[in-house]
Amino acid sequence: MTANQVVFLVLAAIAGLAAVGVVAFGNNPVRAALLLVLNFFVLGFIYFTLGAQLLGISQIMVYAGAIMVLFLFVIMMLQLHQRSPIVEGREGRGVLAWLFGLALAVVVFASVIVPLMSVSGSPIGDEYGTPQSVGRVLFTTYVLPFEIASVLLLIGIVGSILLAKRRL
Amino acid sequence: MDVLGWLQRTSVDAPWLLAVIRVLLLVVPILTIVPGLIWWERRLLSWMQDRIGPNRTGTITIPDNFPLASLRGRKIRTFGLLQPIADGVKLFMKEDVTPSSIDRKIYFLAPAIALFPAFALGATLPQASTGFIPGTDILGPFHYLTPVANVDIGLLYVLAISSLGVYGVVLAGYASNNKYSLMGGLRASAQLISYELAMGVSLACVVLATASLRMSDMVVAQEQALWGFVPAVQNWFLFTPFGLVSAAIFLVCVVAETNRAPFDLPEAENELIAGYHTEYSSMKFAVFFMGEYAAMFVFSGVFAAVFLGGYNLMPFNWEYLAATFPAAAGFFKGMAAANYWLGPLGFVAKMAAGITFFIWLRATLPRLRYDQLMTLGWKVLLPLAVANFIVVGIWVICSNERVLGPVGGWVALLVAMGVLAILYMNLAATIKKGAKSMDKRTVKLSDPQAKRSIKLADPGPASEGGQA
Amino acid sequence: MTLPLPLATSMTSDVPLGWFLTLGLFMFVVGGVGVVVRRNPVVVFMCIELMLNAVNLTFLAFARYQIVPGASTEQAALNAMNGQMMVIFVMAVAAAEVAVGLGIIMAIFRLRNEADLDDMSALRG
Structure with a gap:
């Protein structure tokens, strides 16, 4: 086992455990959010190991730094952590969910991941994830989707203000 | 040059060692300088506010039985530089509630x-x-x-x-x-x-x-x-x-x-x-x-x-x-x-x-x-x-050489800044006008909505007279 | 002039593609189960974010490891870019989605003042 593999396994273990924690700590939304931040943070590092520098740092900036702060803000503003935890009745649903999840995992693993398991190495140069190369493609080939995404963000801004304001 | 040679060799042989050194060179100065910053802030702040601030801690008066007679009673001044250290000790020793x-x-x-x-x-x-x-x-x-x-x-x-x-x-x-x-x-x-x-x-x-x-x-x-x-x-x-x-x-x-x-x-x-x-x-x-x-x-x-x-x-x-x-x-x-x-x-x-x-x-x-x-x-x-x-x-x-060149670039920049400033001032004036009219509407006492809100807030009959 | 970049080295050449996909699949399944099991709207929302990120990871893994047989170098470079572009757009959409979604959750709380998704069935008829 090489050093890179060890690094990946450690990062993956943290990310995986944090993901489980998000669901397991669901009765305490602040802890769930915190674990999700950890997951996103570590995911940023996994992106770095994939050579995608720009996206790794964007992951940390957008998800860990902005979106999750928004989540925490809403949790604390609605005082969700002080409400009595929702009693999880209907245990059958939980068991069923885990069963279906397991089934999905097994099916996808067997049909998609097993055939690709042995693939390693890549012909892609390391500079494929730098801001320069990403920016060049984003503002030439993908300029129309980029503009549409910015319009979508604008609509999101307007929509969230519309929803949040009591009266305009 | 020997240091340089060692650095060159290490950057090839053991880059991790250089990485550790780089981290230490960043973190250790910050850690050591923070107490000094606290002292600097307190002294500067008190100077700006016409106070004295911490200037005593660390000053040593040489005792009267010191062998050198000429130094007896003199003070070694440190201008309170040891105050942050005293603060640190205090924080360590405090009860941790x-x-x-x-x-x-x-x-x-x-x-x-x-x-x-x-x-x-x-x-x-x-x-x-x-x-x-x-x-x-x-x-x-x-x-x-x-x-x-x-x-x-x-x-x-x-x-x-x-x-x-x-x-x-x-x-x-x-x-x-x-x-x-x-x-x-x-x-x-x-x-x-x-x-x-x-x-x-x-x-x-x-x-x-x-x-x-x-x-x-x-x-x-x-x-x-x-x-x-x-x-x-x-x-x-x-x-x-x-x-x-x-x-x-x-x-x-x-x-x-x-x-x-x-x-x-x-x-x-x-x-x-x-x-x-x-x-x-x-x-x-x-x-x-x-x-x-x-x-x-x-x-x-x-x-x-x-x-x-x-x-x-x-x-x-x-x-x-x-x-x-x-x-x-x-x-x-x-x-x-x-x-x-x-x-x-x-x-x-x-x-x-x-x-x-x-x-x-x-x-x-x-x-x-x-x-x-x-x-x-x-x-x-x-x-x-x-x-x-x-x-x-x-x-x-x-400012690209093929368009206007550096000087032309700055002219274009100043023009753009001016246009934006004029646009902004227009916009601000418009918004201000709107805000003023809004203010007038809400302040007017004859406004039926305003009256209703007063009634809701204080339903007693005496308050009506007080308002008028 | 350039230092050996700590982040841009070819780190992944000996980590198999399957490992990344397995992590992505695991996160996706956990997120999906969380969406079904949890009844707090904010936590459900967080689980959806988890699923989105699992997909992002998969996109990036496929971008890095070219699995198209016989693709030319230019084609491979383009494919790698396509994977990254998807991730960028997923991030943008997720940001918009969070802004609107949290707004909706806050509006619901203002209206009903309760935290259970299963009870939000006003339009069930």
């Missing part, structure tokens, strides 16, 4: 989370020139010693890590299980999200001008000829019109990001007791304190690297001067060498100047109200930053 109904794990985790970004932030800052030793084509020792990671995404890294700074405050506020702390945490999260945007856009202007996100490239870009046509002076971004606007926005945002006065709403003593760290005592409080000072220090470094020419001592291109004025070439060459070898000192001096500015602000400006804070962030800084971004874009296109 832990409230009973807290979220225990997060409560203890929060100070550590607050400290982490403050130290991680500086990892991409070049504290000295990463290029060649002047007059030679040898990569100097600083090339191997700074920055910790000279990555392509240096500035984005700064933004990303600084955006993580909010978690310490928010989690401390939440975990304390105290309504004032929670208010502090809420304020901090809203404040930091609001000011991050303007900060990002203001830095994006500089990125557009340098065409690189790498911090060492940004400093190199500032070593070019001023405005593109004054080769003797360096093009520090503070000297350019767009850089000046960017720097001002960035400065305000940094003060807000570090929760310093006048943006210290999360810990406003007189409204929220001490906000998020009300329930923290002893060492845990000291960790918050240290994180705040380290963040200030490192953010000053970011400001210095992005707007103030980084590690350059003075904004002059010594090598150009040496070539232009052969009579004084020796002097200019010497200055170039000094500029290179004293780079780290220059950088620290700029950081210290930044800290002094922080303290000055704290002594000068009263704390903002919450609505003023939001108005400033969203309605002033962000539009200004975006307008500046547009102006920089115009400049970058126009």
